Amino acid sequence: MNKTKKDKMVSGALAFITLMGIVSLFSDMTHEGARSILGEYLNLTGASAATIGFVSGIGELCGYSLRLLSGFIADKTKKYWTLVIVGYTMQVLAIPALALIPENGWIIACGLVIMERIGKAVKKPAKNTLVSFAASEIGTGKGFAYQEFLDQLGAFLGPVMLFIISMIQGTDHLFSTYRICFAVLGIPALITIALVVFSKIQYPDPEMFEKEEAKEKKEFHFRKSFVLYMAAISLFAFGFADFTLITLHAAKTHLFPEASLSLLYAAAMAVDAFAALFFGWLFDKIGLRALIYSTLCSAGFAFFVFLGSSRWMIGIGIVLWGIGMGAQESIMKAAASQIIPKHMRSTGFGIFETGFGIAWFLGSWVLGILYDINLRYLVIVSATVQFLAIVFYLLCIRRNKQERTSC
Numbered sequence: 480m481n482k483t484k485k486d487k488m489v490s491g492a493l494a495f496i497t498l499m500g501i502v503s504l505f506s507d508m509t510h511e512g513a514r515s516i517l518g519e520y521l522n523l524t525g526a527s528a529a530t531i532g533f534v535s536g537i538g539e540l541c542g543y544s545l546r547l548l549s550g551f552i553a554d555k556t557k558k559y560w561t562l563v564i565v566g567y568t569m570q571v572l573a574i575p576a577l578a579l580i581p582e583n584g585w586i587i588a589c590g591l592v593i594m595e596r597i598g599k600a601v602k603k604p605a606k607n608t609l610v611s612f613a614a615s616e617i618g619t620g621k622g623f624a625y626q627e628f629l630d631q632l633g634a635f636l637g638p639v640m641l642f643i644i645s646m647i648q649g650t651d652h653l654f655s656t657y658r659i660c661f662a663v664l665g666i667p668a669l670i671t672i673a674l675v676v677f678s679k680i681q682y683p684d685p686e687m688f689e690k691e692e693a694k695e696k697k698e699f700h701f702r703k704s705f706v707l708y709m710a711a712i713s714l715f716a717f718g719f720a721d722f723t724l725i726t727l728h729a730a731k732t733h734l735f736p737e738a739s740l741s742l743l744y745a746a747a748m749a750v751d752a753f754a755a756l757f758f759g760w761l762f763d764k765i766g767l768r769a770l771i772y773s774t775l776c777s778a779g780f781a782f783f784v785f786l787g788s789s790r791w792m793i794g795i796g797i798v799l800w801g802i803g804m805g806a807q808e809s810i811m812k813a814a815a816s817q818i819i820p821k822h823m824r825s826t827g828f829g830i831f832e833t834g835f836g837i838a839w840f841l842g843s844w845v846l847g848i849l850y851d852i853n854l855r856y857l858v859i860v861s862a863t864v865q866f867l868a869i870v871f872y873l874l875c876i877r878r879n880k881q882e883r884t885s886c
Contacts, residue, residue, distance in 0.1 A: 488616055488688060489616050489617060491613075491688065492612075492613035492614070492615075492616035492617055492622075492688045493613075493616075493617055495609075495610075495613045495678075495682050495685055495688070496610060496613050496614065496617070496622055496625055496626050497625075497629070498674075498678050498681065498682070499606070499609070499610055499626060499678060500625065500626045500628070500629030500630060501629060501674060502567070502671060502674045502675050502678060503626065503629055503630035503633060504629050504630065504632055504633035504636075505633060505667040505668075505670045505671040505674060506567060506570065506571055506630075506633065506667075506671045507630050507631065507632075507633030507634040507637060507748075508633040508634075508636050508637035508640070508664070508667040509570075509571045509574050509637065509664050509667045509668045509671060510570060510571065510574055510595055510599075510637075511633065511634035511637050511638070511744070511748060512574075512634075512636075512637020512638050512640060512641050512660075512664055512667075513574045513577065513595075513637070513660075513661060513664055514722060514723065514744060515637065515638035515641060515722075515726065515740065515742075515743070515744030515745065516638075516641060516657055516660060516726070516740060517592065517723050517726070518531055518722075518723035518724065518725075518726035518727040518730070519653075519657075519726060519727060519730050519737075519740060520577070520588070520654075520657045521534070521585055521588055521589065521592075521723070522727060522730075523582075523653060523654050523657070524580060524582065524583060524584055524585035524588050524654075525583045525584075525585040526585040526588075526589065527851075528724070528727060528847055528850050528851050529847050529848055529850075529851055530585070530589075531723055531724065531727060531847060532721070532723075532724055532843050532844055532846060532847015532848065532850065533843075533844050533847060534589045534592055534593070535592075535721040535723045535724070535843045535847070536721070536839065536840035536841065536842070536843030536844040536847070537593060537840060537844075538592050538593045538595070538596035539596060539721065539836050539839040539840050539843060540836050540837060540839070540840030541593055541596045541597050541600060541836075542596030542597065542599045542600050542603075542836060543600065543832045543833055543834075543835050543836015543837070543839060543840075544600075544833045544836045544837055544840075545597060545600035545601070546600050546603055546604045546828065546829040546832045546833055546836070547826075547829040547830060547832075547833040548829070549562055549566075549600055549601050549602075549603070549604055549605065549825075549829065550604030550605075550608075550825035550826045550827070550828050550829025550830070551825070551826050551829060553604055553605040553608060553825035553826075554822065554823055554824070554825045554826045558605075559605040559606075559608060559609055559685075559825070560605075560609075560679045560683070562601055562602055562604075562605040563602045563605050563606050563609070563675060563679075564602075564672075564675055564676060564679065565598075565601055565602070566598050566599065566600070566601030566602020566603070566605075566606075567598065567602050567671055567672060567675050568598070568672055569594065569595075569597065569598030569601060570595050570596075570598030570599050570602070571598075571667075571668035571669075571671045571672065572668060573591045573592075573594040573595035573598060574591075574595060574661060574664050574665070574668060575661055575662055575664055575665030575668055576591050576661075577591055577658075577661040578658045578659070578660075578661035578662035578665075580658070582654060603828070603832065604825040604826075604828040604829045604832070605825055607812055607816075607824075607825075607828045608824045608825045608828060609685045609686075610622065610623065610626055610812075611623075611812070611816035611824055612685045612686050612687075612688045613685055613688045614626075614813070614816065615688065615816070616688050618763050619762075619763070619813040619816050620759040620760060620761075620762035620763035620809070620810070620813045621759055621760060621763055622759075622813075623755075623759055623809045623810075623812045623813045623816075624755050624756050624757075624758070624759020624760060624762075624809045624813075625756070625759070627751075627752070627755035627756075627759065627805065627808050627809040627812075628752045628753070628755055628756050630752075630755075630808075631748045631749070631751040631752030631755060631805065632748075632752055633667075634744075634745075634748035634751065634752075635745045635748040635749045635752065636745075637664070637667070637745075638742060638743075638744045638745035638748070639742065639745045640663070641660045641663075641664075642739060642742050642745070644656070644659060644660050644663060645660065645737075650736075650737045653737060703878050704875050704878040704879040707871050707874050707875035707878055708767070708814065708871075708872075708875045709830075709831070709834045710871045711770075711868045711869075711871035711872045711875055712807070712811060712831070712834065712835050712838075712868070713834050713835060713837070713838035714838070714864045714865070714867050714868035714871060715774060715803075715807060715838075715864075715865055715868040716835045716836075716838035716839040716842060717838040717839070717841060717842035717845075717864045718778075718781075718842060718860065718861040718862070718863070718864035718865040718868070719777075719800075719803060719804070719807075719839070719842065719861070719865070720781065720784075720800075720842070720843065720846045720857075720861060721839070721843045722744055722747060722800070724843070724846060724847060724850060725743070725784055725796075725797065725800065726740055726743065726744065728784065728785060728850070729743055729793060732793070734789065734790050734793065735790065735793075743793075743797055746794070746797055746798070746801070747797045747798075747800055747801040747804070748801065749801070750797075750798050750800075750801025750802055750805065751801040751802075751804050751805035751808070752805065753805070754773070754801060754802045754803075754804075754805030754806050755805040755806065755808060755809040756809075758770075758772075758773055758805065758806035758809060758810055759809040759810065759813065762809070762810045762813050762814070763813075766876070767810070767814060767872060767875060767876050767879075768872075768876060769806065769810055770806060770807070770810055770872050771869055771872050771873065773802060773803055773805075773806030773807070773810075774803065774806075774865055774866075774868055774869050774872070775869065776799060776802045776803065777799045777800060777802050777803025777804075777806075777865065778803075778862050778865040778866055778869075779796075779799060779862060780796045780797070780799035780800040780803065780861075781796070781857060781858045781861035781862060782796070782858050782862065783795045783796030783799065784796030784797065784800070785850075785854045785857055785858055786854060786855070786858055803865075811831060811832075811835070812828070842864075845860065846860065846861065
């Protein structure tokens with residue numbers, strides 16, 4: 480490939496990643512903005528802490544485990560864009576529908592939360608596959624990190640927008656204020672749908688960005704390093720509390736004004752965005768060892784959040800949570816795109832994320848139960864399994880070196 484053509488491919492790949500990042504920006508404004516107040520909103524509709532933990536977990540279970548099926552369908556049919564458009568539509572429209580929930584309507588609200596996660600499951604493997612094609616031109620870690628940065632920029636702006644609405648409306652009638660917040664989120668939801676359709680028109684075949692290689696004709700199989708990595712990310716997910724539980728706890732401490740609860744999630748997403756950029760760059764330099772450093776940073780988040788007795792301690796915990804989530808979101812996708820052959824990429828993403836989601840479901844449920852029993856138990860379980868994840872990362876790196884040497 481001559482230099483001019485190569486430069487065009489790189490610039491085209493970067494433009495595509497940027498466009499998909501902007502789609503994610505508006506999508507995350509919608510559903511991550513909602514998540515910043517979701518824990519307290521579900522509580523106001525009559526859901527208990529254990530129920531919120533269970534619904535958060537089952538939502539993540541659906542959001543991750545169904546990716547195995549949608550990834551398989553994407554690889555078999557190659558209808559990547561169809562799955563992306565349908566999934567985004569389901570995901571973002573479930574959020575403004577929460578504005579229609581009556582008081583004591585927690586069952587309906589929980590159903591919409593799960594619907595939003597199912598929409599994410601439908602589109603995620605196909606979307607990650609499209610991005611991976613373009614990311615191969617500029618560096619997988621860097622490509623996914625850039626996309627994640629824009630994604631989390633939206634996750635920052637959404638909660639900030641809801642904070643402003645809460646300040647204007649006041650919190651005397653908090654349930655009504657939150658309903659208005661969900662209704663306003665319908666605006667970025669519609670923009671998301673319009674942009675993803677535009678992206679499909681502009682780039683109907685992103686697969687062109689990644690050239691075929693002989694090694695990709697080999698069938699993918701479960702090497703020991705793959706299994707060890709799956710174990711590591713599953714342990715990480717188990718110990719990583721869903722932010723709805725953190726929001727609920729922050730509300731119960733009364734250390735933060737109710738109107739500012741959405742800003743806590745905004746802060747976490749801002750940290751997530753910059754952590755994704757840094758650890759994506761680090762992944763291109765040192766590989767999976769980057770996850771060891773990020774997990775060492777995040778393992779103590781539960782101690783600060785759930786045992787902290789002041790705003791600044793809970794704030795430190797939220798920063799550590801954001802670091803862990805940002806690194807995991809960008810590196811997991813980059814690692815998958817390097818391990819899985821091109822023709823099985825969506826299935827591979829589905830396998831990775833299914834294991835992650837099952838662990839997230841079980842962890843969210845268990846941590847929600849422990850929250851109602853004893854906060855110290857919650858902290859011990861969270862920290863222990865994350866440190867165990869580091870052990871498996873080390874074993875994975877060691878095994879991967881052995882497998883490469885034997886090839």
